[in-house]
Amino acid sequence: MNQQPNHFQRMAHDKRDPDPFLALYMDRSIPFNEEAKAAYLKDCSGKSRQFLLPVLRPFARLLIIVLQLYKIVVPKALTSSRLLHNVLYWGMRTFVGPEANFMILRHFYLGSEVLQFIRDNVPGVAIELNPLKPTNLEPVKDDLFLIHDLNLYNFVINLNRELSEKGLEMTKQERLNFDAISNSRIPIEPMPRRWTNFMDLTTAIECFTPVYQLFLTDNDFWRATNSLQLDETIGIYASRIVGSNERMALVNNKHPMVPLTTLRAGFRLVLHGLATEQLHATLVELKRQEASS
Template sequence: MSKSRSAYLQAIAVDNSLPIEQDAVDLWLKDLDNPFRWWLRPFLQFFFAILLHLIWFLKRLPLPQFSNHTLLQSLICWFCKNVVSVEANKLILRHFATESNILNFLLENSHIQDNHAPTPVELYPCTIEDMHQATFVDHDQELFRLFKELGKWQHTSSESILKWKYWRPIDMSNYKIEKRRSQILDFESSHALFMCLFCFLLTRDEYRDAINGFNLDQSIAIRIGKIIGDDSIVEMAYNKHPHYLVGPWNLSQRFLMHGFFTEYLYAKLHNFYHKDKS
C-alpha cells in the first residue's frame, strides 16, 4: 500500500464489504495515484462536457445521420495505445470481460420459452489490438441483442443448479499492454474524450441507446438476484429505470458507476463459481 495515499484511500484499499476483486481495486487505486487525474482531468472533463453537449444538440437536429464504426474504433485504439494509461487500459479490458461473463451467466441460467438459446457473448479482448474486432459498439449491441433474444423473463428458482459453461475467470496476466511514456490519461479523462468521439461517430439513435443501456443494470441485477437468491444485488446498481431515457448529462459518473456495478456483480458470481467447482 502506498504510504503517500490519504487515510480514506488507505481505508478503501482494504475494505472488502462490497464484492470486488483485489486486482480491480489495485488498478483503480493506481489510477487515482495518477497526478494528471487531479489537475488535468477537471479541465478535460469541463471542455469535453461542453463539446459533447454541442455534438449532442447537432445530432438531434433534423439533419442526415452518419456514423463510422471503423473510424471510431481505430481512433479509440490509437488513443488507448498512445495516450491512455496502462491502468486505465486494463480497467477497460476488464470491463469487457466482466460484462460478457455476466451476460453469459444470465443467458445460461434464464428460462427461455422457445428453448432456443441465444448465441453467447464473445467479447473478451486481452490487448488493445483485440479491440479492433471486439469493439465498444459491439459491447453495447450485444447487451441489447441478448435482452431481445431472451424475451420475456420468467423468475428462476434459486434452488436450480447454476450453469457455468460460458464463464471465463479473469486472469490479469493475460492482459498485455506495452507501456509508453505518452500514456498519461487516467480512466475518467479517457472516457471524457471517448464519449465525444462516440457521440460524433454514431447516429443519434445509436448514441442515445448506448448511454441509456447503463440503466439495464437494474434489470440485470433483478434477474440475477432472483437466480442466485440474493436480492441485495439490486442495491449495487446505480443506473436504474430503463424506461426513462436520459441524455448525456452526468454521463461520466453514470459510466463509472456502471463499471463498478459489473465489477461487483462479477466478483459475486465468481464466488459462486468457485463454490460450485470446489
C-alpha cells in the same frame, strides 16, 4: 498489465496522514477482484484524475451539448463506426494509462461472462450469444464498443421473448451453473506504458464520449448511453437466479425505464464498469463457496 496488485500492500501507512486509496483498497465490504481493485485505485490516485479531469470535464460536456445541437440538424453526418473505433484504439494505445486500459478490456470480458451465466441458469432458453473477450487493444478496431452495446440489448430482448413465448420464468436455481465465470486471472496482455500513456480511466472516458457522439448517429449514441440503465436489469436477473433479495451489485444507473440525458454519460459509464466488476466478483465468490462445499 505490468502493474501488480500489491502496489497498495507495499504502501506504508502513516497514521497522521493516511492514504484514502489505501483505505479503499484494504476495505472488503464490496466484492471486487484484487488485481482489478489495485489497478483501478492506482489509476484513480494519479495526477491526471486530480488535476486534468476537473479542467477537461467541463469542456467535454460542453462539446456534448454542441454536438447534440449539430446532430439535430445533420443527424447522420460524419458517421463511421470503423473510423470511431480506430480513433479509440489510437487514443487508448497512445494516451490512456495501462491500468485504465486494463480495466476497459476487463469490462468486455466480464460482461460477456455475466450474460452467459444468466443464459446458462435459465432452463429452457437457447439464445445465441456473441461473447467479447479481448486480451489486447487490437480488437477495439473491430467495433468492440458498439458491439458490446448491441449484445446487451439483444440479450435482454431475446431472453425475455423466449421466456414469454415458452411460458417460462426466471427463478432461483438450486444448483447454479458457473461454467461461464472465470475464477482465475483474466489473461489480459501488458498494456502500453510509454510516457504519453498518462491519462486515467475517468478522464479518458470523459474525453472519448464526445468523440463517440461525433462518429455515431444520434440514434446510436442515445442507444449506447441508455444501455447504462440496464445495470439494474442485469442485477435483478442475477438476483432472481441466485435467490437473493439483495442486489448483486451496487447499481447507480438506477431505473431502466427512466432514461437520462447524454450529458453525464462519461461518469455513468465509469459506474457501469464498476457495477459489472462487483457483480462478477460476487459470482466468483459464490462459485468458490459452492466448490468448497
